[in-house]
Amino acid sequence: MVKLRDAAQAYKALNGLICVYKPPCVPLRRVQHTVITNLCRDLNALPDRLLESRVEIVGATNEPMSVRLVQNYADHRLASGPRYLHEDFRCSWAAHLGLFSSGVLLLGINDGTRLTYKINTSRLIRAYKIHGQLGKATDTYFWNGKTIERATYNHITREKIDSVVAHMQAAHQKTMYELSGVHMESETAYELASRGVIRPSNGKLPVLYGIKCVHFQPPNFTLEVQAINEYDRYLWTLVHDLGVQLKTAAHCAGVQCVRHGKFHTDLALLRKHWTLEHLLENMQQCQELLDDNQRLLRPETAMLTA
Incomplete structure (x- = not known):
């Protein structure tokens, strides 16, 4: 300490x-x-710190005067405040x-x-744990929104979620290279990826670098997402879109940032x-x-x- x-x-x-x-x-x-x-x-x-002192001159003006230091009450905390x-x-x-x-x-x-x-302009990758719930969709995609749809989820398995999540990640990775103007299987794409994490030049463009399901216990599940330029509603939308692709309904129950760069x-x-x-x-x-x-x-x- x-x-x-x-x-x-x-x-x-x-x-x-x-x-x-x-x-x-x-x-x-x-x-x-x-x-x-x-x-x-x-x-x-x-x-x-030590309180400031005040110089005081005392004595008759027609006689030798004495000079002394006395406490300056104007510097006291009771007078000056915190x-x-x-x-x-x-x-x-x-x-x-x-x-x-x-x-x-x-x-x-x-x-x-x-x-x-500097951290804001560097746009470091942030990792999230997004908690979702199957069976209900809301107008805001979050738990506090108005319920607009209910659906069954008995047909949902861990394998189906993993398959859809992997497809979503592949789609986002493909979009990253399409925005850079190169083909994913080209030598230019390899050199681009070898230089480091591909970041969008537009600071308002959300980019996902990874998404996977780390917990599944119906109706609750948890996604781990790594992204840049993300915002709350965008992450909520991911859960809603996942429910649509699984042919059911889903809403976000909570968002937790677990990593910001190296922190x-x-x-x-x-x-x-x-x-x-x-x-x-x-x-x-x-x-x-x-x-x-x-x-x-x-x-x-x-x-x-x-």
Whole structure:
């Protein structure tokens, strides 16, 4: 655990990237506000710097006067208020997580906001666990939507799901190469893939790199998806489309981000650990991870010409 001597030392160390676990049904602004509030609370609880002194000159003006230092009550915390406020911090996230999504969230504190910008522009691959349920379709493709269809699912087996999922992955991979203007079986396609992960030049074009079923217990199932430029409704639509291809109905029951680049859930701090000491320790771990992976923010990858 990081040892803190005083609040000033701790505040100077709060420049970097932290990895937290965003709970479901909690907006990003609330996560951001909670982290900064906890930092202010813990910093204000630490020993503060020495209070400033005030020079006081006493004595009659027609006689030798004495000069002394006395306590400056204007610098006292009871008069000036808390030393650290929300306005003293800058905080931004590297990638957006929807209201109903949970999982790995990267936040930049103060100078760490530059790192979140680099991560956002680098468009690192994110991995998700998408929980779905068979037998019901909704108008929003999510569990809280209005039910528009019900269907049986007794004919669905693990083999059928694996077959459809493999077909969906192959279709997305084919689309990636079609957008790049080369044939999948050509030498150019091989050279394109050997240079690294193919990323779309359009930052708004969702691209799937992998999708598979990791859990199946009717009516519940879980898909593991690796994607770039994805968003909540797009992931919900995947579950709905899977149900259509299986000749049944399905809706998304939850979305969990389990990895963002090299940052996994084992590094993400739970809400109970959003304290100054844990966040500083987590910041050091994130920096070590970035140092060990110098190319993390400078991926040499092929770009799709969307």
